[in-house]
Amino acid sequence: MQFELSTEMMDGLKQAIEEQNATYIKDGLYDLYAPDIALIINQLNIEQAAYIYELLDDEVAPNVLLELDDDTREKLLATFSSKQIAEQIDNMDSDDAADVISELPEDIQEEVLSHIEDIEQASDIAELINYDEGTAGSLMAKELVSVYAFETVSQCIEEIRKQADNVDVMYAVYVVDNNEKLIGMLSLKKLIISHPLARIEEIYEPDVQSVKTTTPSEEVSEFMQKYDLVVLPVVDQLGRLVGRITIDDVVDVMRETADENMPRMSGISDDVDTNDKLWRLSRARIPWLLVGMCGGIVGSRIIGTYEESIKIHPEMAYFIPLIGAMGGNVGVQSSAIIVQGLANNSLLGDNITPKLIKELGVGLINGLICAGLIWGYAFLIEDWRLAATVSSALLTVILCASFLGTFVPLTMNRFKINPALATGPFVTTLNDIIGSTIYFLMGRMLYSVF
């Protein structure tokens, strides 16, 4: 069902590009949708990409441009003149056109805008690129059909007919009052089944949800998900209808948000993917590795203070990795649950005590199981004092890790810091240090008393 990019296909295309075999390429791409063609172009070098792009249908080309990787698009557009760029974005939806333009260098932006033939499109784009990234304004498109409440169904249909060329996909018509303030909506279905002479004010749905241009993208995304909306009108500070956001734009926001948390929790500080350059990948990871190093050094100083104990009881050292690893594991488990709950909005209310108690309950159960097992093992293999040290330290470390894994992300969230960002690194490093301390403290106590 879904298009799969094969090595044979890529090889065939590359050869055809070399031989300038335009017919072969056009035939090969004829059946494909824009996202699939973009997938192919992403794999090519810039000369090959430009050659293929040149051969695309005028209708398909702008859609392919939109689906390209940011890197590839930037390089491809750099080979175009301002006029050529203007031609490509002239027929795009205004939000997509604004996205493409805002990626260009500032001096070129104006040039491109001046070359756009459709004056309305140019002014829409000029408006849209002014909204801050990460707000509803930057997500919205200007293409929409609005009618006055006093108009009739047939006037409304006439309006739709006029705008049909501009608005690609249409789900609803918006109803505004004389001051352009959004007062309701009308589904196309309702429009179709209503009498042509019926007045809009008699049939429209006054209960319409909207967001402001300044509403943050994440809130828009949550809002549309929660209320299962496919399209959402955007109003300015005075309540006037200025644009609309469709679900496909929000799906991208959702994916970005979901994609952000895992790398953050894994100690990767920047948005990188496997296709990025080596030094960028290194730079994104080194900060947290350095945090881990500092933690390790603090740990080494702590263990260092027990030098004499280790000399007499070297078996104490055997279980250092186990204590550290288990603290880390439990801490990550606890914080993952909390980070996810916060991302999902499934954690309600701001009373964190019950959550802490529950996590400590889970920690106690699992801690007792693990401590019991390790006690049995160490008792059989080593001696009872080591067994008592390891098992009691393990239980304490698991309880500590449960507490920190819950408390740290909740607290960070309260102070408006992304809990995923530092939870992984912070919790793991802290647990390592606390683990070593507890372990040697208990060991020295037990060995010195008995």
Add this chain to the structure above:
Amino acid sequence: MQFELSTEMMDGLKQAIEEQNATYIKDGLYDLYAPDIALIINQLNIEQAAYIYELLDDEVAPNVLLELDDDTREKLLATFSSKQIAEQIDNMDSDDAADVISELPEDIQEEVLSHIEDIEQASDIAELINYDEGTAGSLMAKELVSVYAFETVSQCIEEIRKQADNVDVMYAVYVVDNNEKLIGMLSLKKLIISHPLARIEEIYEPDVQSVKTTTPSEEVSEFMQKYDLVVLPVVDQLGRLVGRITIDDVVDVMRETADENMPRMSGISDDVDTNDKLWRLSRARIPWLLVGMCGGIVGSRIIGTYEESIKIHPEMAYFIPLIGAMGGNVGVQSSAIIVQGLANNSLLGDNITPKLIKELGVGLINGLICAGLIWGYAFLIEDWRLAATVSSALLTVILCASFLGTFVPLTMNRFKINPALATGPFVTTLNDIIGSTIYFLMGRMLYSVF
């Protein structure tokens, strides 16, 4: 903009429930949308929930039911008779109704179906609950408008008018041939702007994408995202139109998929959230903790073989946690990037060698930075032999972890095992063991030679 649940509001409602103050409750809930009312009911005990649910408008109640947490819905429905359940789902979309019914015990399912008044709805539901969970069939709804290619625009509008009550939201009309095979679609916009006597076959769009009832949900979700689709028709094995999937159902699938990976990578084996019971939370986490324990025990045996070295050079023990932690950190970073790339489909082709080389490159850069720093530290604080041991072991461990963190998830993925499932636990434990081994091996070598 968005509804916020306040403690005052909850307290007010609870008191009103106690006093059976129906007017207060109705007034309080009047302005709210179904998802918000569901949010409130989720926080109540089952008697309170049932009381409030009883007071809801007939139109709002089914939507609230759909938005409730699975647990709450199950408990609430258990207080209903089969006839009452049937009344609630009679007006739901068929896919939602099927979801609710399939959660009920088998014997009750038939009873409920027999009480549904709308025969067509009952037979649609009976069909839908037969599709396997996780397939397009289980996601789709039966509500759609289809027309024959030989019909006219005005016949088509007549059909829409007839079905208007059943189909809540409509984006397009599907075109089928005489054998009910899907051959194209027609947007409502196109329908509105076309002449009433135009034949469908003259104006429809023959290029329509569809999936089969057996297509896996994740594929449906990827497909709709990739091609920016709002609605997708579903056909049976013979190509006959049987239903349609809307983007809001797929958004849920997306969220579930995104939500799955983080807990898996954090060593949580089951779908749990903070609201689950204590023993369920414990049980979901203990398997990986036991894996970690086994790894720790293996580690202890390895260190145990170096007992003599530790007695003479107890400072060797100081850096055990650092080596282990750094191996873990690097491994998790590498595997997170790969798991995310696999989830995103941004990893193309099946040649893993270039990815391994790149990861090893990143590992080498970061390993050299970390090893250099720790060498400086250990040289200043301890002695050159320990510095050489720690730094060379650290570099080796980081390289190993980069390799494993890349190789393990890619290999698991090739064998169709969810790479997130065992990557976290597996990679971390393996790194711990390898880390200790390398560290002590190098230490003994250096100390025995010099």
